[in-house]
Amino acid sequence: FMRENMNTRVRGKKDLEGISIPFIGEIPLYLRIKRGIFRKPLPEVKAVVVKEGCRDIINEAFRVLRTNLEFMTDNENRSNVIVITSFNPGSGKSFLTMNMAVSLAIKNKKVLVIDGDMRHASTSSYVGSPQTGLSDYLNGRIEKISDIVISDKNHGNLYILPVGVIPPNPTELLFSKRLELLIDSVRAQYDYVFIDCPPIELVADTQIIEKLADRTIFVVRAGLLERSMLAELENIYNEKKYKNMSLILNATEGNGGHYGYRYGYRYGYHYGYGSGYHYGSDEKRGGK
Template sequence: RKDIEDNVNAPFLGDIPYHEGGGKAGIVVRETGRDALSEAFRILRSNMTFMSVSAGTDIRTILFTSSDPHAGKTFVATNLAMTLAMAGKRVLLVDLDLRRHALSSQLGHSNSKTGITSYLAGTVSDVESMIQNSGFHQNLDVIYAGVQPPNPAEMLLSDKLDKLIAEMRGRYDYVFLDSTPAMSVADAIITDRLADLCIYIVREGVLDRRQLPDIERLYREKKLHNMCIVLNSTRARRHGYGYGYGYGYGYGYGYGYGDDYKEVSYRKRIKHFFRSLAHKVKR
């Protein structure tokens, strides 16, 4: 967190503690849970509401993006949406990752025939047929990505998308847009026009510290509307040091990433550290 606060001027919305594995479809918050994760998402919900009040703006549409493909943006989006749903808010999750379909895959609808790509392509005109309940809470609905298109960036520029989101804003308290990593492809920047707030996910142990100036540049140049930072997968103690796993976001159409929320276990990291240390001592 100190690295972020020292290098990025964007508001810090909150942090999410490390969680091994995940619940069904990545949903880990519980309605009456007093565990650290459930409490962290409640704090995030409160901070987001306070941010809306203090700014004097009506925050309804929220874009989720990151630098790295494994930052856990879909994990944060789904659990924050669930936290709001449990508080009585009507929430719609929209999978705007038309390339990888991370949200749709997590919820078991990676190739839905009535997804948003079919609507934007004109093969589906009935909006109601796209909206499906998540199956986790009556207040939480989803619009899946649909069939993978050959031209995702061009599709996201469509006026039909603007009209759809405007209609959904009138029907739901919150509309969550799960997009691609902002430094991978242009999709997140393109869809930012639809958002009142952008939550930028940074994952501890994954982000290369040398990318922090890039995040600051996005904020300073206002490439993302009302950008704020959420630090994901924080630990009470630091188990390592260095620059994380490096870059790895230079790819185009058909890129391979997923928010499966997995990482090397603590024991493996410690074992790797001592092996490296022993190798250096031997040399």
């Protein structure tokens, strides 16, 4: 009882009832551990859990999220560039971005995922972290966008634009006119463009990118975000600091409740901003 009452973090959807931001989805925790099997530490988990025809609970949750997202956007590609951000590192932005993209690609939507986090490049790791990408285009080393866009091997309608070499001056690069040219170009070519951005509290990168986008999805991770921050999130929405904001609740636990299962989505996350955030990886404790 004391532990529950002293818990100051968001625990579930009920904690979000007091805010007016449009709510578009709740994703349960996803656990990638084989219990009792101990191995050497592995790299950070990169989980694409959305599978065509799969009817488990996490896939159903992504279908609901996809349907709500489709209601929010139009069919004429005028509001299809979407920024995904959060307050905290480790909220699961890259995980959600890739799985939302796969969910739409399965429905024959042409989807581009841009790794807009040029300090950590989590999304780029889904395609092997190539050495050429967004940073090379923004500084003029690459002229054609098509030269840096990578087709996903498993989904014919999914494309990823990685960071490339992590630059020493990402904020300055994002001020480049070439970023606006890139977004204007891909807006017309794809049904959906997702831009995985850094947390808003750490650097100015997200604010720069958001000015060129059409919508903002804010990720709140259960068990991570302090409930006191919800008031600040509501202020951001009311003051319209980000265009067309909506909210996803990530990593909820269904202990016999709404989902009826318990999932765990854990992974190593060390954000490269000198912030001190570091979340332990199950792999480093011997799981997979």
